Amino acid sequence: MSSKSQDVETLLAQKYRHGFVTDIESDSLPPGLDEGVVAAISKKKREPQFLLDWRLKAFRHWLTMQEPTWAQVHYKPIDYQDISYYSAPRAPANAPKSLEEVDPKLLATYAKLGIPLHERARLAGVAVDAVFDSVSVATTFKEKLGKAGVIFCSFSDAVRDHPGLIERYLGSVVPPGDNFFAALNSAVFSDGSFVYVPAGVRCPMELSTYFRINAAKTGQFERTLIIAAEAASVSYLEGCTAPMRDENQLHAAVVELVALDNAQIKYSTVQNWYPGDENGLGGIFNFVTKRGECRGHNSKISWTQVETGSAITWKYPSCILKGDNSTGEFYSVAVANNYQQADTGTKMIHIGRNTKSTIVSKGISAGHAQNTYRGQVKVLPSAEGARNFTQCDSLLMGPDCEAHTFPYMEVRNPTATVEHEASTSKIGEDQLFYCLQRGISAEDAVNMIVSGFCKVVFKELPMEFAVEAQNLLSVSLEGAVG
Amino acid sequence: MLTITDLHARVAGKDILKGVNLAIRPGEIHAIMGPNGSGKSTLAQVLAGREDYEVTQGSVSFAGLDLLALPAEQRARAGLFLGFQYPVEIPGVNNVYLLKAALNAKRTAAGEPEVDAYEFLTLIRQKMKFMQMNESFLTRGVNEGFSGGEKKRNEVLQMLVLEPKLAILDETDSGLDIDALKVVSAGVNSLRHPERAVLLVTHYQRLLDYIVPDHVHVLSGGRIMRSGDKTLAHELERRGYDWVLESQVA
Helix, strand or coil, rough: CCCHHHHHHHHEEEEEHHCCCCCCCCCCCCCCCCCCHHHHHHCCCCCCCCHHHHHHHHHHHHCCCCCCCCCCCCCCCCCHHHHCCCCCCCCCCCCCCCCHHHHHHHHHHHHHHHHHHHHHHHCCCCCCCCCCCCHHHHHHHHHHHHHHHEEEEEEEHHHCHHHHHHHHCCCCCCCCCHCCCCCCHHHHHCCCEEECCCCCCCCCCCEHHHHHHCCCCCCCCCEEEECCCCCEEEEEECCCCCCCCCCCCCCCCCEEEECCCEEEEEEEECCCCCCCCCCCCCEEEEEEEEEEECCCCCCEEEEEEEEEECCCECCCEEEEEECCCCEEEEEEEEEEECEEEEEEEEEEEECEEEEEEEEEEEEEECCCCCCEEEEEECCCCCCCCCEEEEEEEEEECCCCCCEEEEEEEECCCCEEEEEEEEEEEEECCHHHHHHHCCCHHHHHHHHHHHHHHHHHHHHHCCCHHHHHHHHHHHHHHHCCCC | CCCEEEEEECCCCCEEEEEEEEECCCCCCCEEEEECCHHHHHHHHHHHHHHHHEEEEEEECCCCCHHCCCCHHHHCCCCEEEECCCCCCCEEEEHHHHHHHHHHHHHCCCCCCCCHHHHHHHHHHHHHHHHHCCCHHHHHHHHHCCHHHHHHHHHHHHHHHHHCCEEEEEEECCCCHHHHHHHHHHHHHCCCCCCEEEEECCCCHHHHHHCCCCCCEECCCCCEEEEEEEEHHHHHHHHHHHHHHHHHHH
16 A cells, blocks of 8 residues: 555656646646556545545456447547546636637527526636626525535535545445446546435525536536435536537546435436537547435435437436335436437336336437437336336437437336337428428427427426527537428 | 419429419419319429429419429418418427417518517417317417317418418318318408418318309319319319310310
């Protein structure tokens, strides 16, 4: 161990030798991954020993694992030694200095989405320190939450201020060795969000990463942990409808949700990372592990996602329904245009008695995209009276895209009810012509038809999000028809 | 208002229209009748601008415009309306929303201001009442779960709201019971106006008892074989389409 900590010192020292001053905001580790790097990250973040041990265990496990190949996605092998696993979140050297330096296409998209002017700079990653109104907003916000006893902070702050909760819940839903990308994340995660809603508390507002100060850019290995104690409830919004400027190719996040007795967690995502250009060059690989556990009876976890970004999406927000009478829901819209590839879906694991799950998946493919729904419904022998309803629909736009559906079902209790409905339709020439004949432009017609197709999912989103998601959809599918 | 000259069209490599000539003046109602496969619906679709129909010869002028040069949505905005034989369902898209978008597209093209929600709702309630349509229609998706008769009523309702210069109604009478037929006919008749025209495409003379045409044409083999006044429809009913074909040969 002593030689290891020496490695850490060497690594850290090395950086300073390369001319980095002690300014914490500008340092980063050189590319490469070994135990020394893992330890260096932990040390930089001044983490307690248990967390370092946890990271190292995950790393050692990761070394024994193979990158999964079962998904319906194709990409060139990733060189994990060519990635820098720690870089300070703020002020990257090549960030634009002002809005004038930002890609005008990106700005045009913001305008279409109705993003307020002062927000556009922040989203585009402009390296100015004008924090607009958001600091004061965030402060009032924190006060209100504090009064209710809700903890909402960056993951790093939670490690410092609430190590007991972290030690107790971290990895309790997604174990460090769960899968290749989760193991990698567990070893090297940089930051993320932490939420704890104490027993009996209904979180007084929607929690959004938007309001979380000090962690505007959490980087590529994000870690989120949300705990709703007995009879608590919380709605959490992840992401932003605007495309985020990001140079990182690989994103491997982990999200864990824990709902105790009678607790409810609603987790909504709008993911709009850079999808690559029209020819399939560039774009984010979004390899995410999201899982919630209904640990207590009568608990409920609901996932709603609108996925329009990333070159490749590999993501299966899941529910483990352990508590009796617990409920899991998954509502998803996944859009893939140009050369995007999406392999997404959910897993519903029924363990407790009378557990219920609902899956509604809407996949839209355009251009040369590949869009796959992959879902598993598993009913264990203990899940007396379990019920599942699954509906997955695919909409194809144009002749060159593909949609795939892989539903897996495993029912080991004879009292369970499992229903599955699936459909694939082309965006009807008939529907399009009907709208055109009424004088509606092709673009408006496509937006209308697609929004109609997604309506059941959008109505699960918080109101203001739903409107933005709808705008986003039309931006994502621009030029897909006509 | 509409002048069709020597129109030839093909679909999927097959010639369907083989030289159609037809002139419709403002204020007139024309009926096109003919056996199955004679090209009636093709003519309607070609006029509306459906892309899979290829015009190989001929010209069409509509309200002073070269109709065939315009894309479908511009034809619609210029005042050409097609009542579909099989109105398509668009799940999740609200009926009223679509109709409001259609009306506003037309108004915008004409340089008029868009209708506001209140104004529009007042208008549509009034037209719905006329068409004897249920309130629930306001909240349903476009043709979603509608019966055949409801779909046809919906087509006529849209026509009444959009007030086209030329309405082409493709077999709007098919699948209607007698009560619905009366309502639909009343809708079409209410649109009669010296500045407007209607082209009815129908298989049966029954509709023409309620909407009395000024001219009746028999389309067969992609050509208009015979034209006449409303008595031609009665004669067809009595003697069948074969009579037209035979008399043509003779």
